[in-house]
Amino acid sequence: MRKGDMHGSPAVRARGITKSFGDVVALDGVDLDVAHGQVHGLVGPNGAGKTTLLGLLLGLAVADGGRLEILGTPVGRTLAVPDGVAGFVDGPGLYPSLTARQNLSALAALARYDTGGATGVDDALEQVGLTDVAGDRVRGFSLGMRQRLGLAAALLTKPRLLVLDEPANGLDPAGKNHVHRVITGLAADGTAVVLSSHRMDDLAALCSEVTILAAGRVVFSGPVSKLAAESGELDYRLLTSDPAAARRLVSQTPGLRVAPGRDPAARPDADVLVVRGPVPAIDELVVRLVRAGVALRELAPVVTPLEAAFLALTGTGTVPTKADREDL
Numbered sequence: 001m002r003k004g005d006m007h008g009s010p011a012v013r014a015r016g017i018t019k020s021f022g023d024v025v026a027l028d029g030v031d032l033d034v035a036h037g038q039v040h041g042l043v044g045p046n047g048a049g050k051t052t053l054l055g056l057l058l059g060l061a062v063a064d065g066g067r068l069e070i071l072g073t074p075v076g077r078t079l080a081v082p083d084g085v086a087g088f089v090d091g092p093g094l095y096p097s098l099t100a101r102q103n104l105s106a107l108a109a110l111a112r113y114d115t116g117g118a119t120g121v122d123d124a125l126e127q128v129g130l131t132d133v134a135g136d137r138v139r140g141f142s143l144g145m146r147q148r149l150g151l152a153a154a155l156l157t158k159p160r161l162l163v164l165d166e167p168a169n170g171l172d173p174a175g176k177n178h179v180h181r182v183i184t185g186l187a188a189d190g191t192a193v194v195l196s197s198h199r200m201d202d203l204a205a206l207c208s209e210v211t212i213l214a215a216g217r218v219v220f221s222g223p224v225s226k227l228a229a230e231s232g233e234l235d236y237r238l239l240t241s242d243p244a245a246a247r248r249l250v251s252q253t254p255g256l257r258v259a260p261g262r263d264p265a266a267r268p269d270a271d272v273l274v275v276r277g278p279v280p281a282i283d284e285l286v287v288r289l290v291r292a293g294v295a296l297r298e299l300a301p302v303v304t305p306l307e308a309a310f311l312a313l314t315g316t317g318t319v320p321t322k323a324d325r326e327d328l
């Protein structure tokens, strides 16, 4: 058993955390529990308080009120990165004129980490998929490469709590694979990971638990599976060989209706219906379509159950996408 979990204390225990910036209440009585070895996602609309909360975990700011315990130690009133914690918010701090390898060596030397020397640095670069550009200056790095280098820097410290703000931001599919593998590997070794994301697919793939924040308050905290169950009715895209018959069968199936408006993702010429209802009613519709000899060509949720729960719980009209973020 690692230090910090000896007395059964979680990696993070926050109770009633409050934080304001002038008149703006960023966090309003937030509770958070993160177990060792858990990947915990923070999600919420823009301005919900995610970055503020992550900043508190990293010791970049102190809460106005409430109790925060990190790795079994109560957090005091002074600004300092708690022992065993690594990560970054608002992008990693890097030296643009140094190469990726020099950045990691410099950070390790500054903080006097026992990284295992050059091997530790090269290993960290390999884990995040930056070996090929290890000798390139960071000035020319893309956002995704900087994110991965920031993660490599965090790895050098062998953290027991890793805190990441939007780690998937700017990543191409290969970069995302590296980051996902690193995070799941760390969690398997007992490291707790708290990350924020606007990407529901990332959250579903990575996190066992999520906390949804809206306007500084927790509106849900718990397993992803429980969240998906909260979505109730979902919209499905339905494409069949006979749209008119399908529409009739939808209206005859208890609990189902054709949702108003078109699926924005549908091709303009496609005879796609958007059908709204709970999962058992959708199952029943499939049986009825088959019995009526109507071929089913596509049946898929318009948004994932996780997205639907997010929309329902936060009262937002849309799920903020990565594109939304990058437009800002």
Ligand SMILES: Nc1ncnc2c1ncn2[C@@H]1O[C@H](COP(=O)(O)OP(=O)(O)OP(=O)(O)O)[C@@H](O)[C@H]1O
Binding pocket: 021, 024, 025, 026, 044, 045, 046, 047, 048, 049, 050, 051, 052, 053
């Ligand atoms: N340093 C600051 N000074 C003033 N207001 C701040 C500061 N940091 C955060 N806020 C405000 O606190 C609220 C929460 O901000 P925060 O950045 O934590 O939200 P977020 O959930 O991370 O949002 P986003 O998804 O846009 O990154 C917002 O209203 C924001 O404007």
